[in-house]
Amino acid sequence: MARRFNKASLLSNIIHFVALAGISFLICVPLIWALSTSLKPKAELSATPPTIIPQVMTLDNYSHLITGKAQYFSADAGYKANSTPPQYFVGWFINSLIVSFFSTVISLVISTLAAYSITRFKYRGRKIVPYASLLGYMVPSIILVFPLFMIMAKLGLTDSLWSLVLGYVSISLPFCMWLLWAFFRGIPIELEEAAMIDGASRIRVFMTIILPMAFPGIIAAGIFSIIVSWNDFLFARVFMNSVENLPLTVGVMLFFEGVHVDWGLMMASAVLMTVPMAILFMLLQRHLVAGFGAGAVKG
Amino acid sequence: MIKIENLVKQFGKVEVLKGIDLEFPEKEFINLVGPSGCGKTTLLRIIAGLDDPTSGEIYFNDKPISGLSPRERDIAMVFQSYALYPHLNVAENLGYALKLRGLSKADIAKRVSEVASVLEIEKLLDRKPKALSGGQRQRVALGRAMVRKPGLFLMDEPLSNLDAKLRTSMRSELKRFHTHLGVTTIYVTHDQLEAMSMSDRIAVFDGGVVQQFGTPMEIFRRPNNLFVAEFIGSPPMNFIHSVEVENGHLILKNSGGVARRLCMLPGVYQHLKSGQKCVLGVRPQDVAVTDSSQADLFARIDLVQLLGSNKLVELNLPDREGLRMSVEMPADVFCDRGATVGLNFVKERVHLFDPLTTTNLALS
Numbered sequence: 001m002a003r004r005f006n007k008a009s010l011l012s013n014i015i016h017f018v019a020l021a022g023i024s025f026l027i028c029v030p031l032i033w034a035l036s037t038s039l040k041p042k043a044e045l046s047a048t049p050p051t052i053i054p055q056v057m058t059l060d061n062y063s064h065l066i067t068g069k070a071q072y073f074s075a076d077a078g079y080k081a082n083s084t085p086p087q088y089f090v091g092w093f094i095n096s097l098i099v100s101f102f103s104t105v106i107s108l109v110i111s112t113l114a115a116y117s118i119t120r121f122k123y124r125g126r127k128i129v130p131y132a133s134l135l136g137y138m139v140p141s142i143i144l145v146f147p148l149f150m151i152m153a154k155l156g157l158t159d160s161l162w163s164l165v166l167g168y169v170s171i172s173l174p175f176c177m178w179l180l181w182a183f184f185r186g187i188p189i190e191l192e193e194a195a196m197i198d199g200a201s202r203i204r205v206f207m208t209i210i211l212p213m214a215f216p217g218i219i220a221a222g223i224f225s226i227i228v229s230w231n232d233f234l235f236a237r238v239f240m241n242s243v244e245n246l247p248l249t250v251g252v253m254l255f256f257e258g259v260h261v262d263w264g265l266m267m268a269s270a271v272l273m274t275v276p277m278a279i280l281f282m283l284l285q286r287h288l289v290a291g292f293g294a295g296a297v298k299g
Numbered sequence: 300m301i302k303i304e305n306l307v308k309q310f311g312k313v314e315v316l317k318g319i320d321l322e323f324p325e326k327e328f329i330n331l332v333g334p335s336g337c338g339k340t341t342l343l344r345i346i347a348g349l350d351d352p353t354s355g356e357i358y359f360n361d362k363p364i365s366g367l368s369p370r371e372r373d374i375a376m377v378f379q380s381y382a383l384y385p386h387l388n389v390a391e392n393l394g395y396a397l398k399l400r401g402l403s404k405a406d407i408a409k410r411v412s413e414v415a416s417v418l419e420i421e422k423l424l425d426r427k428p429k430a431l432s433g434g435q436r437q438r439v440a441l442g443r444a445m446v447r448k449p450g451l452f453l454m455d456e457p458l459s460n461l462d463a464k465l466r467t468s469m470r471s472e473l474k475r476f477h478t479h480l481g482v483t484t485i486y487v488t489h490d491q492l493e494a495m496s497m498s499d500r501i502a503v504f505d506g507g508v509v510q511q512f513g514t515p516m517e518i519f520r521r522p523n524n525l526f527v528a529e530f531i532g533s534p535p536m537n538f539i540h541s542v543e544v545e546n547g548h549l550i551l552k553n554s555g556g557v558a559r560r561l562c563m564l565p566g567v568y569q570h571l572k573s574g575q576k577c578v579l580g581v582r583p584q585d586v587a588v589t590d591s592s593q594a595d596l597f598a599r600i601d602l603v604q605l606l607g608s609n610k611l612v613e614l615n616l617p618d619r620e621g622l623r624m625s626v627e628m629p630a631d632v633f634c635d636r637g638a639t640v641g642l643n644f645v646k647e648r649v650h651l652f653d654p655l656t657t658t659n660l661a662l663s
Contacts, residue, residue, distance in 0.1 A: 191382050
């Protein structure tokens with residue numbers, strides 16, 4: 001009996017494993033395809049049948065993007081040698097980094113303080129703020145983008161990276177605040193009182209007790225904010241004008257040059273866009289583990 | 300010395316503390332006891348500086364302390380939930396207050412290890428609170444308060460999350476620490492047994508008012524009013540309503556109007572005049588069971604609970620419908636369910652209360 005049972009459980013394990021592997025593979029196909037395409041020489045791109053593992057590996061596409069070498073018609077008089085998309089790639093990448101960094105930092109600083117204030121101080125309206133902010137987050141950004149553009153125009157910020165920073169903050173701040181509000185509510189107030197009796201000032205309590213305890217929440221909010229700003233296309237498309245000020249998302253679109261699309265460069269860009277995020281998530285993942293606060297109170 | 304003067308606390312329209320006046324002598328173990336919602340924890344939080352009083356003042360050694368933040372009051376507090384910092388290990392939890400005071404690392408380590416050895420938690424210093432058992436957390440919370448050498452200890456039901464056995468041993472341990480440290484301690488509990496067994500002095504709270512403040516023996520032997528009499532003591536005191544004074548005796552009339560003499564008036568109640576109505580209170584330990592026909596009352600045994608060396612007997616009084624009494628007696632005294640026995644009150648342990656004002660009628 002026991003052997004049959006073991007066989008059955010082995011079989012069920014195999015089925016589960018195969019099913020999960022299949023689903024994982026399906027999810028990974030676009031990424032694998034992008035990576036494979038980015039490593040192929042131009043001749044192999046349109047080979048029939050298509051190859052998943054490139055027959056000839058090349059890092060040309062990457063080196064072109066990073067060195068900014070113009071690939072086509074660079075000697076051709078009919079084309080301006082300095083205006084092909086790969087030349088801007090590093091600049092766009094830096095733009096995306098700057099915008100994501102500042103919008104995330106601003107969102108986190110404001111939402112952390114706001115959430116703390118809402119959970120710990122008593123004043124009129126503090127109860128509706130989290131819900132109202134969540135409601136604001138539910139408005140699709142396509143509806144917000146034009147009013148925001150008008151505001152940016154009035155502020156004279158259009159075509160500047162600050163317009164994107166502010167735009168992304170307006171999207172991510174409400175949700176970050178709501179998330180941290182939920183997190184702070186779960187931190188027992190006795191911990192703060194204990195620290196105050198131990199001799200800490202309120203700001204000290206905030207820095208040494210509240211922030212470390214809310215760390216997983218802050219990381220989650222930060223990841224959300226980075227995703228919003230790193231992946232946005234709409235705001236950048238509307239707010240930005242000059243080629244050198246574009247972030248990656250909109251910039252990469254310029255690889256569609258009329259009827260010609262350089263898939264190799266495009267996919268290399270896609271890989272380079274994805275890799276920093278993937279690394280960041282891997283580094284932050286362990287901080288996201290829930291149950292951080294377990295054992296604070298009660299026996 | 301801590302002096303509390305006419306302290307009032309309102310939350311919105313609800314008056315939680317209604318003019319508290321108390322004086323706690325130096326180095327004593329003071330217990331604030333009362334049912335939940337009586338205001339005892341609120342008073343503790345006001346002393347700690349976590350809440351502000353609506354009016355009134357508190358003095359530490361004749362200096363008013365309102366307006367001082369918790370950290371300026373030189374106090375340490377043990378919370379009911381322990382409130383250990385979950386992201387710090389035990390050593391860091393213990394040393395947090397010392398670090399804030401700017402002590403050197405070596406000094407902090409020395410003080411932490413001193414306290415850890417007193418509390419026998421040296422082996423736990425590297426652990427995070429979530430890796431500790433309830434009793435261990437309790438010790439760490441206590442250690443965090445002790446390490447500071449504060450001028451005043453505040454404890455908010457620190458034992459209520461422990462199991463019964465651990466609670467008993469922690470009770471004596473806390474008492475021992477108090478003797479060892481000699482620091483004034485204010486301890487809040489709803490458990491009258493904790494209050495009785497640990498304190499030098501007890502303040503019994505109900506409805507935002509101090510019902511009685513005195514030594515455990517005073518409160519047990521001469522409760523100020525019906526509330527204190529009922530709240531303190533386990534098993535609870537027996538009460539017989541509509542007892543009357545008649546010619547230096549206490550009488551009890553049954554539903555048919557037939558009066559029965561209970562006992563002579565105890566010494567402290569000699570001033571009561573005939574016709575005075577009162578509520579008689581007598582503790583289960585102060586009633587003796589007898590088979591003599593000269594007993595004060597006769598009752599039928601309804602239920603017997605063995606407590607160990609003693610047993611608690613619950614009785615029905617046949618000629619007084621609905622009246623029940625409980626009597627504690629040695630476990631080896633033979634008594635059967637359904638048997639009728641005589642009850643004699645220990646005269647000097649009988650308490651008489653005014654049925655209207657509920658105060659004790661004894662001459663003060």
